[in-house]
Amino acid sequence: MEAEPLIPHRTPMRLVDTLLSVHEGSGVTESVLPRTSMMADGEGRLDEVTFLELIAQSYAAFKGYMDLLEGKPAGAGFLVGVRHMEFTGRAYAGDRLRTSIRTVTSFGGFAVVEGTVTRGDETIASGSIKLWLVEDGR
Numbered sequence: 001m002e003a004e005p006l007i008p009h010r011t012p013m014r015l016v017d018t019l020l021s022v023h024e025g026s027g028v029t030e031s032v033l034p035r036t037s038m039m040a041d042g043e044g045r046l047d048e049v050t051f052l053e054l055i056a057q058s059y060a061a062f063k064g065y066m067d068l069l070e071g072k073p074a075g076a077g078f079l080v081g082v083r084h085m086e087f088t089g090r091a092y093a094g095d096r097l098r099t100s101i102r103t104v105t106s107f108g109g110f111a112v113v114e115g116t117v118t119r120g121d122e123t124i125a126s127g128s129i130k131l132w133l134v135e136d137g138r
Contacts, residue, residue, distance in 0.1 A: 015039065015054055016099070019061040025103040027062035029054075035093040044093040051125030052085055055115030058099040059131060063111075081130035083112070089124030091117075097124075109133050 015037075016029045031054060033039060039050040056079045064074035091097055097119055104112040110132055117125040 014057065015050065016057045016061050019065055022062060022065060027058060027065075027101055029058040029061055029099045031097045031099065032095070033093050037093055040093040046091045046093065048087045048125070050091070051087065051117045052082065052127065052129070054097065054099045054117050055101060055113065055127065055129055056131065058101045058115060059111070059113045062101060063133070076134040078132045078134070079129060080110075080132045083128035083130060085125065085127030087125050089119065089122050091119050091124055095119050104128065106133070109135060
């Protein structure tokens with residue numbers, strides 16, 4: 001049985017389709033990128049940068065949802081660093097990808113997040129990123 005989405009959405013630059021779950025500083029999203037996605041080459045293969053962006057956008061979906069639960073508007077954020085990233089597989093347009101993220105720490109408007117992108121049972125990318133979380137329009 002499929003989980004009910006917490007926040008379903010899709011716009012041209014959004015790669016995350018659905019926030020599936022949230023639990024104690026972590027979350028899981030699902031994405032299925034179309035062949036027309038700017039992240040896919042002529043054969044439909046997704047560029048490795050896609051997996052990094054999936055981790056960042058998955059955290060954004062998680063954080064935005066948490067903000068809304070607290071009665072605050074969803075804030076903005078920017079990817080400011082990649083601590084490490086490992087690519088261990090490939091994915092193609094049309095593949096159903098799940099991204100799991102976990103907040104390692106947050107401090108002074110920054111967050112460090114670990115993420116893993118999977119296709120079925122195969123881990124295709126994992127890494128740690130640093131994000132700047134904009135507060136109150138600053």
